[in-house]
Amino acid sequence: MSRQGTRLDQKKVNSELFTLTYGALVSQLMKDYENVDEVNKQLERMGYNIGIRLIEDFLARTGTGRCYDFRDTAEKIQSAFRLYLGISPQIMNWSSSGDEFSLQFDSNPLTEFVELPDHCLNLKYCNVLTGVLKGALEMVQMDIASCFVQDHLKGDPCTELRVKFIKRLEDAIPAGED
Amino acid sequence: MSNGMTISIVKPKTSILDKSLSKGKGEVSLTCYALLFSELVQYCQNRVYSVPELQNKLAEVGQEIGMKLVDLNFVREKNYKREIKLLNMLLFIKSSLWKSMFGYEAEKLEHANDDERTYYIIEKDPLVNRFISVPKDKGSLNCAVFIAGIIEAILNSCGFAAKVTAHWHKGTTYMIKFDESVILRDKQMEER
Amino acid sequence: MTIHNLYIFDRSGILLYYAEWNRLKQSGITREEEAKLMFGMLWSIKSFVCKISPLDTKKGFLCYKTNKYALHYFETPTGLKFILNTDVNAQNVRELLYQIYRQVFVEYVIKNPECNLKEPIKSELFKSQLDAFVKQSPIFGLKSY
Numbered sequence: 137m138s139r140q141g142t143r144l145d146q147k148k149v150n151s152e153l154f155t156l157t158y159g160a161l162v163s164q165l166m167k168d169y170e171n172v173d174e175v176n177k178q179l180e181r182m183g184y185n186i187g188i189r190l191i192e193d194f195l196a197r198t199g200t201g202r203c204y205d206f207r208d209t210a211e212k213i214q215s216a217f218r219l220y221l222g223i224s225p226q227i228m229n230w231s232s233s234g235d236e237f238s239l240q241f242d243s244n245p246l247t248e249f250v251e252l253p254d255h256c257l258n259l260k261y262c263n264v265l266t267g268v269l270k271g272a273l274e275m276v277q278m279d280i281a282s283c284f285v286q287d288h289l290k291g292d293p294c295t296e297l298r299v300k301f302i303k304r305l306e307d308a309i310p311a312g313e314d
Numbered sequence: 315m316s317n318g319m320t321i322s323i324v325k326p327k328t329s330i331l332d333k334s335l336s337k338g339k340g341e342v343s344l345t346c347y348a349l350l351f352s353e354l355v356q357y358c359q360n361r362v363y364s365v366p367e368l369q370n371k372l373a374e375v376g377q378e379i380g381m382k383l384v385d386l387n388f389v390r391e392k393n394y395k396r397e398i399k400l401l402n403m404l405l406f407i408k409s410s411l412w413k414s415m416f417g418y419e420a421e422k423l424e425h426a427n428d429d430e431r432t433y434y435i436i437e438k439d440p441l442v443n444r445f446i447s448v449p450k451d452k453g454s455l456n457c458a459v460f461i462a463g464i465i466e467a468i469l470n471s472c473g474f475a476a477k478v479t480a481h482w483h484k485g486t487t488y489m490i491k492f493d494e495s496v497i498l499r500d501k502q503m504e505e506r
Numbered sequence: 507m508t509i510h511n512l513y514i515f516d517r518s519g520i521l522l523y524y525a526e527w528n529r530l531k532q533s534g535i536t537r538e539e540e541a542k543l544m545f546g547m548l549w550s551i552k553s554f555v556c557k558i559s560p561l562d563t564k565k566g567f568l569c570y571k572t573n574k575y576a577l578h579y580f581e582t583p584t585g586l587k588f589i590l591n592t593d594v595n596a597q598n599v600r601e602l603l604y605q606i607y608r609q610v611f612v613e614y615v616i617k618n619p620e621c622n623l624k625e626p627i628k629s630e631l632f633k634s635q636l637d638a639f640v641k642q643s644p645i646f647g648l649k650s651y
Binding site: 158193 | 340341342343344345346347349350351352353354356357358361375378379382383386414415416417441
Binding site: 345348349351352355356444445446447 | 613
């Protein structure tokens with residue numbers, strides 16, 4: 137093999153190219169749909185598609201096994217943000233039952249250079265992230281829901297993503313087996 | 315991305331203009347970028363009917379990015395001074411710009427033997443094609459049109475009117491065809 | 507040492523990819539039928555192995571061996587299944603399977619926008635990279651039959 141996986145892993149891309157590409161994608165969606173809710177949905181759908189692939193890269197790269205509990209999951213999500221976007225959101229505001237937590241972002245390469253115009257105040261600019269989490273965790277048999285409860289772009293002091301565990305998903309049994 | 319739309323009246327505590335411009339050295343993983351780009355390609359694909367249409371769409375997105383990159387790069391690196399000589403401009407793209415985007419320089423810059431308006435930037439393994447099989451018939455989609463779009467916007471917004479296309483040749487070759495007037499102007503500058 | 511063949515299944519049992527190198531005898535049934543039986547067998551072995559385990563099983567089923575060949579099994583937390591048949595003396599096959607996942611599958615299928623993850627893999631790039639990767643492994647060897 138001329139290309140070793142380990143070397144490929146370390147390859148990085150300038151985060152501004154990433155920021156601008158994501159920005160161009162969002163603005164393309166805004167042009168195509170002109171309906172903010174539809175754009176939010178589309179961003180989540182794209183995130184989902186990214187998530188179901190990204191999880192494989194994460195598992196292959198880190199050699200990580202199944203999570204022990206949801207706290208373990210939260211820490212793995214945090215480490216994935218470090219690995220992929222170079223940021224470390226804080227894990228906080230655990231619910232008493234331990235099935236819900238928040239990720240708080242100080243900086244975020246998706247939103248560098250971004251300012252939301254008036255008619256876009258309902259736009260969930262980073263909604264791709266909710267899709268990524270949904271897709272990635274679904275692949276490891278966890279059904280979760282997430283949404284932004286605070287958004288820096290809308291004047292909140294920080295950006296906060298709330299993540300909620302719903303249920304474990306079971307593998308389907310192949311036909312003819314029980 | 316404001317896209318020339320109106321500016322928000324609900325003022326964030328700190329406006330984006332109050333923040334100083336970062337050094338631009340931040341990095342994200344290649345995987346992450348590859349997957350985002352893949353979604354972009356698939357999204358565009360679902361909204362067009364043919365490969366040429368898809369190439370145009372990708373080039374358009376690239377152009378939007380190129381224009382913003384020009385501002386960023388020149389504000390940061392050259393203190394608002396832009397290249398005025400054609401060759402310097404091309405070298406800037408091949409070296410500095412490529413390096414800031416992808417972390418390495420493009421392999422080659424060539425001048426066509428038979429046409430003084432045409433230049434080639436050659437890159438064996440562009441980021442956007444790294445995980446895609448090279449098609450057997452070289453006529454099919456080359457996602458590097460996206461990068462061609464970036465280059466085209468950069469050239470155009472720096473006053474070098476040009477058309478840039480991407481081709482499956484020695485990996486990927488970006489063909490840059492300058493407007494006649496650009497060549498003339500450059501010659502006049504030489505003579506001075 | 508030698509490598510006979512490789513199956514890659516997705517979580518739901520779709521045969522994503524099949525390749526063979528030194529397979530001297532075919533099963534005599536269609537590839538689809540063979541894949542279905544293979545997936546069903548693995549499912550049964552896996553669940554039974556766990557059921558009769560006298561200890562808490564973490565890794566579960568890894569391989570089985572006959573007097574002629576060995577089947578090696580690697581499953582990712584996402585439910586992808588990689589199965590490699592080798593001769594009985596092959597060592598460190600699990601490591602090889604992990605590398606195939608990490609260095610070939612993730613690189614050329616997961617990151618390839620041409621590949622739909624729910625369909626059999628058609629990418630030429632993946633095919634050639636996998637072939638080269640398997641052939642450079644010491645397990646592939648230069649077999650004497």
